[in-house]
Amino acid sequence: MKEYVLGNGAIALGALSSGVNLVAGYPGTPSSEIIETISKYPHDGIHLEWSVNEKAALEVAAAAAYSGARALVTMKQVGLNVASDPLMSLAYVGVKGGLVIVSADDPGPISSQTEQDTRRFADFCRIPVFDPSTPEEAYAMVKDAFEYSEKYNTPVLLRPTTRVCHAYASIEVPDSYSPKEYEGFVKDSHKWVIFPRLSYMNHGMIEERNVKIGQELSKYRFNIATGSGTKAIVTSGVSYAYVKECIGDRQDVRLIRVATAFPFPDDFMTDALDKVSDVLCIEELSPYIEEQILKIAGRNKLDINVYGKLDGTVPHNGEMSTELVSEILGRYLNTELKKEYIDTSDMPTLPLRPPVLCAGCPHRASFYAVKKAMAGRKAYYCGDIGCYTLGNAMPLDMVDTCLCMGAGITMAQGFAHTDDAVCFAFVGDSTFFASGMTGVVNAVYNEADMILCVLDNSTTAMTGHQPHPGTGRNMMGNIVDKVDIAGVLKGIGVKSVVTVDPLDLKQSTDAVKEAAGLKGVKAIIFKSPCIAITKPKDKCSIDTDKCINCKKCIREIGCPALITTDGHVTIDVNLCTGCGLCSQICPVSAIGGKSDE
């Protein structure tokens, strides 16, 4: 049957039709919908979980694969950094059942901290990587990846990018799925226990094996060369689609598409470069294929010019687009490929629309309470990864640093040890479980003077409201014991742990002031659910007789529901959730908690 699915859905269905037995991952744009899709299809007999972080996910999956089961792990590219510790070792040890790791790259970057390239990670770990151009290919490549994984007993990477993950397409899928039958774990300490001797032996074996895989991949159906002539375009991933959009079915140029960056299909490329004098490499993120071609050209003493990122023909940063590719290709092929489009060079100044905290978001209230409590005092605010990174925007301006998952907690300690400011760390509930807890242990052990603010909105909001250990439900559909954040903090030894409702401004500011007067590690849990998972309360309204139009509400909290219409402050009832924060700020009590409507 045909299914119209997101690229991530295609990956999920590819895994189901490969008989996957276990799926684990941690949410991260653009990868989150893979696990969510599997949860929506019948998946009897398959263990499905949001793991606490990517390292945990990969380790859970590795054991399943040692048992002969097929396992899929999903994450975004920066998640692969977290999972890199088990991955490097696992690459040496190998697997029995198929293990496919989906690491979704994000050229742009659109929703990420880095423009890193998973293909480099594959090279670094010496494991195969598949690079789909479309959702249809992603579906097919998941199956291929499982087969390669089992044939060569190695974990295999699948590297889609945002434009593949978030594109929709119709794919032909089976009517039903059944998990693979597998043997179970067979003890063999020479095989499954990593020791220097085993690493030495396997390192040699892996390099020999990769030559074989490279040869086999040279015949892989998605590594294709079409057209003829002395000029070649080499491309991969979604850039292939942009190139096709520009040149259509032109046959006077050689179009080479590489779907497997590592082990590089040397034989395929050497054949494809026959009689070619110029090569233009169009790829996103790093110049990985370009470097491989330079290697091949050097080894085979080929007389070819290689253009791409390394000589400045193609930009290093940002994502590709049909427009950018048509510009670069036009120069390379000396033809006009650009389409005519409406000239908007004279357009009026457009309003900036940076992403902001939603109207009614409890994070806004938490940040505001800390800001009010610390008014006039020297304080540093270490942020973290999640919706609450948006606390950096004006007028809140409450995120001084943001580095990576969990870093805020430990960075606040570094400031505290080297500065006299009051040091705050803001962390979300899901991030706290993912990589915040060990940082708190570090703070208690090393006697840091800091205030930890856990912004607990009972969900993983930014990536689409996935459950986590604090929510009391898991991906198997079970109601489970909630892991209590206050209990965890007390267990670690944090002496002062208080929980407040951020939408109660006075209670919250008082708690912050009190914490700021104490020594050691203090924790305040700001607990209020994400507005996207709760029903709005009675919306706020402005008493126009009382309102003096001072606009303090707008200036102080920057809620998207507070707007000016004809110079007067009004509340957009479509956005307002009735959180009531603005009514606690209004100096003349003109904002009521209930709308007259």
Add this chain to the structure above:
Amino acid sequence: MNKDILICGVGGQGTVLASKVLAAAAAAAGEVIHSAETIGMAQRGGSVTSHVRIGEAAHSPLIPFGSADLLLAFEPAEAVRNLRYLKSTGVAIVNVSATKPVTESLKDTGYDGSNMVEYIKKKCECIFVNSDEICKPFGSSRFFNIIILGIAAGSGKLGLSPDNLLQQIEKRVPKAYADINKKAFLTGLEIGRTSGSR
């Protein structure tokens, strides 16, 4: 049929549902269909676009500049921001009701979308509608995504039958809201049929 439709607006306006309905209707009509969405951080009040590409001629998931036959703009400044996607012979259906970003409220630049509307008029064939007025009987501007699909269908520029679209809408909205969404679509259909583009 080869047709590219770009939907643009502000995160939270319901552009994703509109694009899903269009894609499903095109698929139900037997067309090859690709689409792409903005998902992630930009959804929080940022500019969002959905690219719907019907037909076999499309390679890229994103519509190239100058290729869209139809621009469905949920907000006037977003229409201008994305005008380059439209063919010179394309049609823009534009909501004139502006969504003010927080940055504008803070600076109080008086942005109300009117200069955007004037600009679009000079650039392409367009149909202007006001979501505030149209949505009033529905009690929430959240129904505008379904209404604009009705307008597009009614204008005759969509190439998809109203019955087909209506079926897809019914499949995708919660049962309790099926009737009101149907009414929203039919309201849009009527507006589309009567409002000539200019």
